Amino acid sequence: MKKNLPMKLAREVLQGNVRAAARLIRYVEDELPSAIEELKVLYPYTGKAYIIGITGSPGSGKSTLVDVLIDAFRKKSKTVGVIAVDPSSPFSGGAILGDRIRMQRHAIDEGVFIRSLATRGWHGGLSKATASVIHVMDAMGRDFILVETVGAGQAEVDIMDFAHTSIVTLVPGTGDWVQTLKAGILEIADIFVVNKADKEGANALKVELQTMLHMNAHSSEAWKPRIFLTEAINNKGIDGLVEGIYQHREFLFASGKYDAHAKEKGRLELIEVLRSSLTDRILQIASRDDYLDRVIDDLANRRTDPYSAASNIIKRVLREGIF
Amino acid sequence: MSSASVGEAKQSARKTRILVAKPGLDGHDRGAKIVARAYRDAGFEVVYSGLHQTPEQIVNTALQEDVDLIGLSCLSGAHTYLFPRVIELLRDNKADDIAVIGGGIIPEDDILKLKKGGIKEIFLPGTSINEIVNWTRANVNPHPRAETE
Numbered sequence: 001m002k003k004n005l006p007m008k009l010a011r012e013v014l015q016g017n018v019r020a021a022a023r024l025i026r027y028v029e030d031e032l033p034s035a036i037e038e039l040k041v042l043y044p045y046t047g048k049a050y051i052i053g054i055t056g057s058p059g060s061g062k063s064t065l066v067d068v069l070i071d072a073f074r075k076k077s078k079t080v081g082v083i084a085v086d087p088s089s090p091f092s093g094g095a096i097l098g099d100r101i102r103m104q105r106h107a108i109d110e111g112v113f114i115r116s117l118a119t120r121g122w123h124g125g126l127s128k129a130t131a132s133v134i135h136v137m138d139a140m141g142r143d144f145i146l147v148e149t150v151g152a153g154q155a156e157v158d159i160m161d162f163a164h165t166s167i168v169t170l171v172p173g174t175g176d177w178v179q180t181l182k183a184g185i186l187e188i189a190d191i192f193v194v195n196k197a198d199k200e201g202a203n204a205l206k207v208e209l210q211t212m213l214h215m216n217a218h219s220s221e222a223w224k225p226r227i228f229l230t231e232a233i234n235n236k237g238i239d240g241l242v243e244g245i246y247q248h249r250e251f252l253f254a255s256g257k258y259d260a261h262a263k264e265k266g267r268l269e270l271i272e273v274l275r276s277s278l279t280d281r282i283l284q285i286a287s288r289d290d291y292l293d294r295v296i297d298d299l300a301n302r303r304t305d306p307y308s309a310a311s312n313i314i315k316r317v318l319r320e321g322i323f
Numbered sequence: 324m325s326s327a328s329v330g331e332a333k334q335s336a337r338k339t340r341i342l343v344a345k346p347g348l349d350g351h352d353r354g355a356k357i358v359a360r361a362y363r364d365a366g367f368e369v370v371y372s373g374l375h376q377t378p379e380q381i382v383n384t385a386l387q388e389d390v391d392l393i394g395l396s397c398l399s400g401a402h403t404y405l406f407p408r409v410i411e412l413l414r415d416n417k418a419d420d421i422a423v424i425g426g427g428i429i430p431e432d433d434i435l436k437l438k439k440g441g442i443k444e445i446f447l448p449g450t451s452i453n454e455i456v457n458w459t460r461a462n463v464n465p466h467p468r469a470e471t472e
Contacts, residue, residue, distance in 0.1 A: 019418065022389035030336045030465070093338070094363035100384070101373035107380040107387075114387055118338075118368050 010041035016140050018113055025115055028132045039132055042139040047262060049081070049138040050249060051145045053163030055125060055185065058151025060169040061195035063102035064232040066146050070106050071235075072242045073144050080106075081137030081145040082114040085126055093120070099148055113137065125149035125156030128276075131269050134162060152185060160188040161268050164261060165248045169193045170209075172201035180212040189225050190248050193241060197229035223251050285320060286313045339465040340368045340390040344381045346409065349399035350374055354426060354448075358394060361452040362459070378405060382412040385421055392463045397427040402437070410441040422463055426450070 009027075012020030027035035052069070054062050063084065070080050084099035097116035106112040115137075117127045126149055137145050149159050160166050168189035180186060186209075194205050209227050226244045230237035252258040286292045295313070298304040304312075343359040345352055352374055362369045370388045372381065385393050395406055406425050413419045425437060426446040434445045443462065446455055 019386050019389075019416070022387055026340070026389040030338065032336075088368075089363060089366075092364050092366045094366045095368045096359055096363050097368060097370045097388075098373075101371065104372055104376065104380055104384070107372075107383045108377075114384075116370050116388060120338075 007038060007041050010038040010139075013038075013042060013136060013139055014045060018110075018140075021113065021136050021140050022115065025129070025133050025136055028136070029117065029120070029127070029129045035132070039135060042135055046135045046138040049134070049142050049145045051134060051147060051163050051165075052245065053147045053149065053159035053166045054169065055149040055152045055156065055159050055166065055188075056169030056193075056195075057153060057171070057174065060151075060171045061193075061230075061232045062148050062151075062169055063099040065167075065169060065193060065195060065230070066099075066148050067103045067106070068232050068235050068238045069146060069242070070103060070112055072238055074106075074109065074111055078143040079111045079141065080113070081140070081142035082112070082148070083117060083130065083133055083137070083145065084114065084148045085117045085119060085130070085150050087150050088118040088120050090121075095119075113140070113142065119150060123156075124158035125152045126158045126162075130158075130162065131272070154182060154184040157185055157188050161265065164252060164258065165190045165245055167191045167193055167245075169195050170205060171196045172199045172205050180208045186212065190223060191241070191244050192225060192227040193232075194227065194229045195232050197237065198231050202229055221255060223248060223255075223257075282313065282317050285317050291316070337465045338366075338368050339392070339459075339463055340370070340388060341392045341394060341459070341463075342370045342372065342381070342385050342388060342390040343394045343396070344372050344376050344384070345374050345396050346376050346378060346381055346405040347397055347399050347401045348375060349397065351398045352396070354398075355394075355396040357452065358396070358426065358455060361456055365456045365460070367459070378408040378412055381409055382416060382418070385413070386416060386418060390421060391465055392459065393421060393423045395423065395425045395427075397425065397429075400428070402427060402429055403433055406437050406442055407440045424458075426455075 009020045009024045013024055024035060024038055028039070054066055056062055066082060070082065073080050082103065084097070086095055086097045086099060088095045095118035097118060100114050100116055103114055106114065115133065117129060117133065119127045122128045130147065134145055134147070147159060147162060149156060166188050168185060170192060172194065192209055194202050206227050206229060213225055228237055228241045228244055230241060232238070252261065283292065295304065295309045299306060299309060341362055343355050345355055359369045359371045370384065370390065372384050381393065393409065395409060397405055402425060409423060413421055422443045423441065424444045424446065425442050429445050429447060437445060444458060
C-alpha cells in the first residue's frame, strides 16, 4: 500500500475497497489515533446495513450457519460482511481465529468480506472494536452484516446492542427445562435456531422453548420469537430461517422499532466511547510522577481502599484539568 | 458492555496477525495446527483457514484479514506450483509486503528456487517450534507500514 494520507483509507472504504477496509479495521483494533479520524469520515455514510447477530454455545454450529446464510443472501444478490469473533488467550494474548474455516467457499466471492476478530480481553462475547468494524463494513455498502460471537454460555448478551435481529443457536441434549427458565442469553433471541436437528431431542427442545416463550408477558405489539429447526451442514431448514429473518426485519420497520433501535444503539455507543476515552485520559494523568503506581502499592498493603483511591484520583485529575 | 482491564488493553495494541494455510489437496494438517497453536501461545493472532485451499482463497483471506505473514504448509509435493502462485497473486494485488514462509516436505533443490521466487523461509520436518517462533519474532512486525510511512 502506498502512503496513508489522512482519510485516504476512509475514501477507499467508501468505494468498497476490501484491502483498505481490512487495514482500517486493523488500525481500529490496534487503537491507532488515525483510525478515529477515518471513522469520523465514515460515520455519516453508515446506518444502512442490516445487522444480524449469531450467538450460542461453542460447537452449536454458528459458523456453519453463517456459511449457509451467506449463501442464501448471495442468492438474493445481496452483499455480505461477516465479523467472526473468537477468544484471545488470557495468558499469551494470542488467538486462533478459526470460524472462517466453515466459510472458505465464499473466500473468492467479491460480494463477501469476512473478518475475524479476537476478543483481546473484552468480555460479553464480542471485541471492543466490534461497533467500529460494523461501521466500516456498513460504510463499504454491505447489505447484510453477520456478527458471530464467541461461543457463548449464558450471559454473553452484548450482541443484542448491535444486531437488528439476534439469533441464538442451540443444540439438542444440552440441558433440561430448567435452562430455559434462566435469565440471560435465551431472553435476547428474536429467532431461535435448534441446529443439528437430526439429533435426538430436537423436537423436545423446541417444545421447551415454546413453553418458555408462552410464559413471557404477552403484549400484542411485541415480536414473538420464532423457533426454527435446522441442519446447517446439510443446508436443511435454512429457507424457513431466512424467511423468519425477513419477517423480523419487516416487523422492526412496521412497528417503528427499527428507528428506536438506531437511537438506542447510538446512545450506548456514545456512552461507551465516553467511558473508554475518559478512563484512558484519567489513567494517563494519574500515571504522572508514578502516582498510580504508588496508589496501587498502597492498595496492596491495605493502606488505602479502591473506593478512596479512585475518589482521590478523580480529585487530582479535576484539580489538574483533564485536557 | 464490559471492558478489558485497562492496562492490558493498552499493551495489547499492535498485534502481529498470521494466516496459516494449507494449499492444495493433501489432508495432513497436524503440522499446520501445531504451528498455529505455537503462534497463539507466542501471543500472535492466527487465522487458520483449513484444508484444501486454492492460492486464490489464501490470498483473498490474507487481504481480508490484513495479516503480516502467511505460513503455507504443503506435504503433497505441489509446492513448486502452489507457493510461487501465492507470491504471484500477492504481487497482482499489490500486497507483496505480506511475508510468506513455507513448511512441509520440500526437497533441498527446491528451497533455493522458492526463496529466489520470494518465499522468505522454508522450515523442514524436525524444525523446532521455538525456531519458527523466533524467526517470526525477528523478521515479522505488525504492519510497520502504518501511519508514518
